Each structure stands twice: as structure tokens, then as C-alpha cells.
Amino acid sequence: MKTTKKTALLVSAMALGMLFSCNKDENTASTAPSNLVTLQPTELNKECSYVDSYWSSTAFLNTTIINTTQTNFIYGQNTKIASVFGRPSVPLSIVHDNSNPNSTYNAISYSSPKKIYFGEAIYKAALAKGQIVPAMILAHEFGHQLQYTYGLPSVHENTARPNELEADGFAGYYMRKPTGYNATWAAAGPAFEFAYAIGDYSTTSAGHHGTPPQRRSATRLGWYLGEYNLTATSFDSNFFYYYNNVLSGAYKTARPSTVTPEMDAFITSKMDELRKINSGEIDGTEFGQLND
Numbered sequence: 520m521k522t523t524k525k526t527a528l529l530v531s532a533m534a535l536g537m538l539f540s541c542n543k544d545e546n547t548a549s550t551a552p553s554n555l556v557t558l559q560p561t562e563l564n565k566e567c568s569y570v571d572s573y574w575s576s577t578a579f580l581n582t583t584i585i586n587t588t589q590t591n592f593i594y595g596q597n598t599k600i601a602s603v604f605g606r607p608s609v610p611l612s613i614v615h616d617n618s619n620p621n622s623t624y625n626a627i628s629y630s631s632p633k634k635i636y637f638g639e640a641i642y643k644a645a646l647a648k649g650q651i652v653p654a655m656i657l658a659h660e661f662g663h664q665l666q667y668t669y670g671l672p673s674v675h676e677n678t679a680r681p682n683e684l685e686a687d688g689f690a691g692y693y694m695r696k697p698t699g700y701n702a703t704w705a706a707a708g709p710a711f712e713f714a715y716a717i718g719d720y721s722t723t724s725a726g727h728h729g730t731p732p733q734r735r736s737a738t739r740l741g742w743y744l745g746e747y748n749l750t751a752t753s754f755d756s757n758f759f760y761y762y763n764n765v766l767s768g769a770y771k772t773a774r775p776s777t778v779t780p781e782m783d784a785f786i787t788s789k790m791d792e793l794r795k796i797n798s799g800e801i802d803g804t805e806f807g808q809l810n811d
Contacts, residue, residue, distance in 0.1 A: 570614060570636070575622035580612040584642055589653075593637065596654045596700075600661045603699045604689075604751055609664050610634040611657075613642070626656050628663035635660045651710045654700055655690050659714065662689030665751040674759045678727035681759075684737040687715060687729075688758045691741025692749070704742070708807035711738045735806050736765055736797035743789055746782075753777040761786050765793045 570578045583590050594611060601608040614623045614636050623638030637657065645652035663686050666672060672681045693699040694707045702710075715738060718731035729737065740762055744754060756775040774783070792809070795801045801809075 575616050575619050577618040578614050578616040584613045596657055600658050603696055612636050614638045626660050628660040630667040648713050651706050652713050655710045658690040658693040659686045662686030669751050671755045673755050680727050680729045683728040687734050687737040688741030691738040692745040695742045695745025704811045712803050712807055732797050732799040736793050765797050
């Protein structure tokens with residue numbers, strides 16, 4: 520089920536209010552900061568070190584990640600992802616924890632106020648797989664921001680699966696777009712596998728994100744939809760029109776008006792592949808080796 524406060528790449532639950540009255544977003548920026556701040560806690564960080572209940576009590580927010588190159592990269596991606604969807608970027612902060620670095624292995628998209636927190640540990644692990652992987656994670660999280668803004672997804676279940684699959688699709692869309700990351704599948708496929716292999720099989724749990732094969736097929740469908748220029752809402756209607764077909768083999772809704780004959784012919788031609796990804800017949804290794 521879609522949460523009203525935040526959706527995380529690894530965790531989905533209601534975010535709690537901050538425990539301190541000071542502004543912990545004071546160091547937050549939406550674009551690459553011109554004057555980078557130290558990774559060590561400032562006096563403000565120390566005073567407001569408690570981020571929220573989904574981060575360690577010793578975690579703190581900052582605008583810097585690893586070095587100037589990585590900082591500029593991720594804030595640049597934040598702006599670029601938003602631009603592809605015709606939206607302003609949302610505040611982005613990096614979560615550090617000098618006492619317990621592994622506690623920051625997460626990325627969270629919040630709805631009120633709209634913001635994204637990107638953990639240092641997950642960023643470093645993603646970067647080790649290639650520069651494209653942190654961008655993919657951020658695109659997924661921004662997908663949740665689109666959901667908050669437009670009241671998406673249009674499909675509802677008793678779990679978080681539609682929210683997460685659509686965010687996967689938004690990430691796939693961004694990675695393909697020439698105005699977005701403009702990646703080849705040789706680069707994008709392994710990047711998606713980094714995060715989406717953690718899909719789960721707790722299908723009755725409220726926090727269920729979709730199985731690994733389902734998440735792979737959602738990403739691949741989003742990638743194919745990146746061939747076209749779609750708004751967030753038209754992406755939603757087109758995505759679920761085709762994704763429901765992947766799942767069941769039969770259309771569940773009338774064809775959206777935004778689906779052109781050209782698009783329908785193109786996506787339909789990919790349906791056999793999408794079903795094989797969705798069923799697990801195409802596994803993670805083969806998934807990363809598919810053609811553009």
C-alpha cells in the first residue's frame with residue numbers, strides 16, 4: 520500500500536515526525552553545491568543529529584558524498600531526472616553516520632515535506648558496480664516523488680508492489696531517454712540488477728515490493744516506454760496497461776488514449792520477452808545481457 524509519508528528503496532513504512540525543532544534540512548540542496556561542506560558533523564548536525572526513526576540515532580545530514588566529483592554528479596542527476604519529467608528537483612540530502620556507517624544502506628523518498636535522503640553506504644556499494652547505479656537508485660526514488668505529486672499509481676493493491684514496480688518503471692524510462700541518462704542496456708541492465716535482485720517473495724506483506732522477476736520486467740517495460748515522450752500520468756496509464764498484460768496475458772483495461780498505434784505495435788512486439796522476464800525464464804544474468 521502506498522505510504523503517505525515516504526517510500527524507501529529497501530524499506531516501506533510510515534515516516535515519523537522529526538524529534539527536534541531545528542531545521543535538519545538547512546544543509547539540503549537540489550543542485551550541486553558550490554561550497555562543499557565537511558563530512559564531519561557541524562554544530563548544527565550535532566544538535567540535530569537525529570534524522571528520523573528510519574536512520575541510526577548517530578546519523579546526520581549533509582550535502583557531500585565521497586568527493587567533489589560524486590557530489591556534483593548526484594546533484595546534477597537530481598536536477599536532470601526532474602527535468603525529464605517536467606518537474607523541479609526536490610531537496611536531496613546525503614545521510615552519513617561516522618559511528619555506524621553500515622546503517623546508511625538505504626535511500627528514502629519522503630512525501631511531506633517532499634525530499635530524498637540518500638544513504639552514504641548504499642551510494643558507495645552502488646558506485647562500486649558503476650557510476651550509473653547511484654543514478655538508477657535516485658531515479659527510482661524520484662519516481663515516488665512523481666507518485667506523491669500526481670496521486671499515483673492508478674493501480675492499488677494491499678501491498679506496496681504497484682508503487683515499487685512503477686518506480687522501477689520510471690527509472691527504466693529515465694535511463695533510456697536521450698534527454699535523461701541516455702544509457703545503453705549493457706550499462707543499464709546490470710545497474711537495475713543491483714537493486715532489483717532484492718525483490719522479495721513476501722507477497723502478502725504490506726511492504727511487498729514485488730518479486731525479483733517482476734521488478735526486472737517493470738524496469739524493462741519502463742525502458743521500452745522511454746522510446747516515447749510521456750508525462751508522469753500518461754506513463755502511469757501506459758505502464759499498467761501493458762504491465763497487467765505481462766502478468767495475466769489479457770488486457771485488464773481499455774487502451775489509454777496516449778497509446779499510439781506505433782507504440783502499441785512496438786511494446787506488443789516485446790511482450791514475449793517481458794513475460795519471460797516476469798516469469799523468471801529470463802534470469803538476472805540473461806536480463807543484463809538483453810539487447811537495447
